[in-house]
Amino acid sequence: MRQILPAIGSFILIALIVIGAFLLIYFVGFDRMPYRELIPGYFLDRLPIPFDIAAIGPVTFPIEVDNFLVFQEFKSLRPSFSLLEIRTFGVLAVILISAFLAWIPSFKKLYFLFAGAAWILILTLSNLNGLNFEGLSTNLPLIVAIAGSLAAPVFFHVSGKFDYYPVRFVVSLLFVGISAWVLIQGSTVEQADIFLAEHALIPVFCLSIAWVFWNGHSMISGIYILLTRASRNLEVKISIQLLILSIIYLLLIFNILLDLTGNPLSWLPSFNPLYLLIPVGVLGYFVIEVKGNTDLDLIAPPKVLKSLHLIGFALVLWLVWKLKATGNQPGEELLKHLFTYSQLGISAFFIIYLYSNFLSIMNTGKNVERVLFKPFSLPYYHLRLGGLIAMLVITAYANGIVGAQVNAMSNHVLGDYYYATDQRLNASILYENSWFRYRKNPKAKNALAHLLFELKQPSLAKSHLEQSVYEAPQEDNFVLLAERFHQENKLFQAISLLENGLEIFKQSEAIRNNLALLYLKTNRAEEAIQLLIDAPLEQKVTKSNLLASKLKSGNFNIENAEAVDLPSKINALAYQNALGNIPVIELVKSLREESLKSTSPLLKQAGLRNVHSVWTQESPESDLVLLDSLWQQPEMETYIMPLQETAVIRSLAADRIGEAVKNLNGLAFRNPGDSGYFLHLSAMILASELDFEKAGKELLAAKDKGFQAFQNYHWEILTLGEYYEEAEQLRLAYELEPRNWYESPDSEEAQYLFWIERLHESLPKTLLEAWKEMEDERFKADFAIRLLKSKSHDLSKSNIQELADFIQKVQGENTALSSFANNPDFQDSKSINSFLEWLGKPDELTGNPYHSPLIWSAQAIQSDALHRYEILNGATEFNRDPVLWMRKVQAARELGLSNYATDALGEMSKWIDEETLYQLQMRKF
Known part of the structure; x- marks a missing residue:
């Protein structure tokens, strides 16, 4: 058991290091601003597509329905945060700090006192007084924290008992946890646990910096140790190899320093120095191992130093994650500066120390490890002093920027607490101070602007955004400020701003797309399309917007309409429908599936619209039930009208003409603002079925409701419906030039x-x-x-x-x-099926009331007299076929509905002469 528990602890510690290393690589290399919410929002535009073409001899006209185009406009939202992440870091900090405190009782007496004093200083800097324990800014929280965290280490050190580390760790963790609980319970601030978790960053940062300074020469010394082990008993010119590697490393670090101060050398590479934390941590372990194998007078046993090194390694890796996750750029920059200073200063003096003491034996192949830290001439502590002086010189060279970074970091930490607890005014003040102290602070400025907008101070928010644009440009602030200009209808100011932003952020997908959309809005379609064409190929949103922009501007010359996500698939299917093509089945199927799975009501209804604009002979029942269920969902309430319009289109695709026309009239009645569109579509459907009288009536009603897109074929429809006077008025009003076949x-x-x-x-x-x-x-x-x-x-x-x-x-x-x-x-199923196959219609007899033979067949095979009458009555609401009407009269008489029969005969007399009507009554159908 005594061996198992330490092994488990070591495994957990190594796991934390490995996870921390992966997080560092991911957030430093890929997701560099995880807090930033610069995401595409969606809006729709309509694209008329030729759902069908009616060709009636010399008269040809389209039946157009609207498909949706999805445009994606980037929005800058409030920076995100996660209470779970905040609390997770707080818990990790407590565990790792407790692990650190459990080891310091093993320090020698003087070093233990130094460690204790340093820890008290760290706690003093941690702003624990802000917990307002038993009053405003009292010292009680600091006293509780000091007593709770140092009680166990002092007891273990003074008593000299309990050398078994797991016991020390559990007791230290218990005391630290109890002190944290006391602070949370006694605090009067809102959500004190969040306050403590956020401010845990400060002691973690201080311990990490101590670890960074301790490993100031670990890269060079580690490389030297590996070289000596590789060439043991071999006379190899290690001195030359090490010198070359050292010069290369120092040059890289020097160029990183120049990059941090804004003037890198173009002929040398530069990268984020935080990547170097991983090799420094690994090589530093070998260095401590070498120190432990000598008879040096160390501050603690080698096992303790190794453990402390691993704890520090874990702390600094998770610190990077915390700084990245919260957008604490001043803290990140401070860490980068101090790490770079220590690596450059201490490594340079270590090279001097190494060559002045061991140059004579470097190339002999002897085991130099045992004497590496036993210098012949230049003492080791001189190396540390020289490194410290070098760091001070570099700090002066960098204009003491670390001071501003420290101040901005502490303001940012407190601002994050207020932000997470929704204390907006306090958060805005702290973020403003943080940005004022240190300009390279993108989260603070963006969060400040959002908070000021929420606090109803738009002028001040825009002032800060403009200050950011000119003093410290950042992509999300360009987007946010342009959006505000757009909302205020200052389009040209928004365009000018985004054009300037694109000059700075040439690869910005957000700025490029938003600028292109504004070009479209101001009728600069060619510039918008060219701007999107010039974008990098990997930008998915740009490709989708490019397709939508081309379609909206009437440019159908598109070589490759890629469909990789839901918006681009919606646009791709709209493109195919606009061309009148039969789309690829896989595209329709995948779009339907993704639309139904989408959590966005806007995309869901847009995708289904374009899917159901494809002609199909399949029964529409399941689709209509689905659409009906969708518009009854609360989140789809805004899209009831578009979904009902989609249901009409689906009915039309299944040749349910009567149902489609009735529903269009219902939509026109319920939506007065769009009634012109719906009545016009109804008129086109009726005209395609040769019912020109009803079509003309619907067309004139559409005109009265605001429809104005009249073409030559509208004159022809009105003329065929015998609305001669209205047709002439239309021709003159809209300067039509129809062909007059009369x-x-x-x-x-x-x-x-x-x-x-x-x-x-x-x-x-x-x-x-x-x-x-x-x-x-x-x-x-x-x-x-x-x-x-x-x-x-x-x-x-x-x-x-x-x-x-x-x-x-x-x-x-x-x-x-x-x-x-x-x-x-028409009572034989085989004959009926042949007739339907020739017509190319679905297996539904009563869907189209103008297909009189199918209506006749439906009533003829129906045994129930009432149902037979209902079929005939439904068809004759549209169709004036004399035979169907007379069969309806006879069906009414069979049911004893003589009044209905008389009314029907009276209606027939309006278009059938008396003699013909008499002959029809004499026939038995």
Whole structure:
């Protein structure tokens, strides 16, 4: 057991070091500002796409629906923080400090006193008085902390008992934990545990700096030790090898120092010196091991020094994580400066110490480790003194910047506490002081601006942002200030600001995209597109915005519409739909899945809109149920209208014309501001089904509601619906130049259109005679198709065969059409399926009320009289087919609804002459 517990402790300590090293590499190398919230927000724009093209002889018009384009605009939000991370660091600090305190009783008496005094000084600097224990800024918290943390070490040192380290550690941890609990319970500040956890950074920082100074020459001495071990018993020129490596290292450190002060040498590389903490920590362990193997008079046994080295190693690595996570840039810069100063100063003097004492035996291959710290001439403590003097000289060279960094760091720590506990005014004051003391402090300035906006001081916030832009530019502040200008409708100021920002931050995806979006808003589409084209290739948001910008500006010449995330997939499918292409199945499938999984209501409904704008013969039931369930969810409340519009489009894709038109009228009634759009779409759908009277009525209603995008084909629709006066007014008001096919009433086009506008309300016999008189093969084939689609339920088999033969003569053989023509029985499932296959329609008979044969088939195979009447009644709300209407009259009489039958006959008399109506009543359907 005595061996197991120390082994477990060593394993945990090494695990903390390894994890800390990975965190250092990640946050220093990759996620350098984890606190920063510079993220893309989404907004939508609409792109009309040709959902279908209606070609009615010489009249052609699109049925356009809106797809969504997703634009991503970067937003600067409040810097993030995590109470869990804050408390985690506090707990780690308590554990590692307790581990440190548990070892110092093993120090020799004088060194123990020095360590105790240093610890008291560290606690004095930790602002514990701010806990307001039993009054404002009293010294009681400091007294409690000193007594609680040093009680165990003093007892163990004085008594000389309990050498077993796990016991010391547990007792020290217990005392430190109890003192922390007492401080939290007795404090009057808000969330005292957060206060202690944040201020734990100060003692951790002080211990880390002690470790850094202690390892000032560890890189050089460690390399020398490794070289001597590798060349033992070999006469190798180690002195030359070490000299070369030392010069290279000192040059690198010197250039890092120049970089920190703002003037690096271009011919030497420079990097973040915090990376060097890892090799320094590793090599430093070997150095301490060498010291322990000599008979030097050390301050404590070698085992204690090794353990303290590992504890210090863990502390400094986790300190870097804490500084990065909280954005305490002054603290990070202070650590970098002090580490660089110590490495340069102490390493340089160690090289002098080494060569002045051991040059004569360096190349002999002898074991120099035993005498490495037993100098012949220049004493070792002179090395430390010389290094300290060198550090002071470097500090003076750097204009004593470390003083400003210390002050800014302490302000930042207290500011982080106020920020985490939502004490905004106090936090803003501390962050302002921190930035004032030290300009390289991006979190403080950005957080200050956000806090001032929240405190209703926008002028002061903008003043600070402008100060940052000119004195210490940072990317997120450019974005935030430009956003405020945009909100105040100062577009040109926002554009100028972002243009200046892009000159400084040339690789900034946020500034580039926001600037491009402002260009688009000010009708500078070409500049916006070129700006996005010039962006680095790896910027995903830029690619998505580039595609959306091109589509919005009408540029469909796109070589490669990449789709890597949800916004880009939404845009890519909108692009395919706009071209009228059949999109790749994988794109549609993945977009549907990702849209449903998305936590953003905006992206969810936009993705589903574009997915359901793809023609499909699949039953829409499951999709409509899904859309219905979505708009009942609270978070989707804002998007009820777009979701209902999507449901209309899905119904339209399934050829549910009646349902789509009814729902569009409902949307127009519930959303007056958009009623013009919905009524216009309804008019186009009705016109495509040759119901020009209803289409003209909807079109004029759309005009009254504000629709203005009139084209030539709108005049044609109004004319076909016999709204001649309104059509002429429209032509003059919007300077339309339609082709007037009525100028030659005897032309094939005019004759074709004359019968087309009367197709639904005419009897098949009349239409068949008109068809036989047509001469233009193109018009005749088209009219034959429409006759079969709308009137084959009242045509003889020979007539159907004649029409089918002519269609196949012009358009080629069609197996489904031939199968239907051979047996045109609308009560036979095989015949019905052949008819549906030829039409290219889903297996639904009642979806389109203008497909009279399918309505006839649906009622004919229905055994329930009431259901049969409902089918006919639903269709005749739209369709004026005389046969369907008369079958409805007969169905009403079968149910004893004579009043309904009489009303229907009265309605029929409006477009059917008396003789024809009488003959229809004589027929038994």
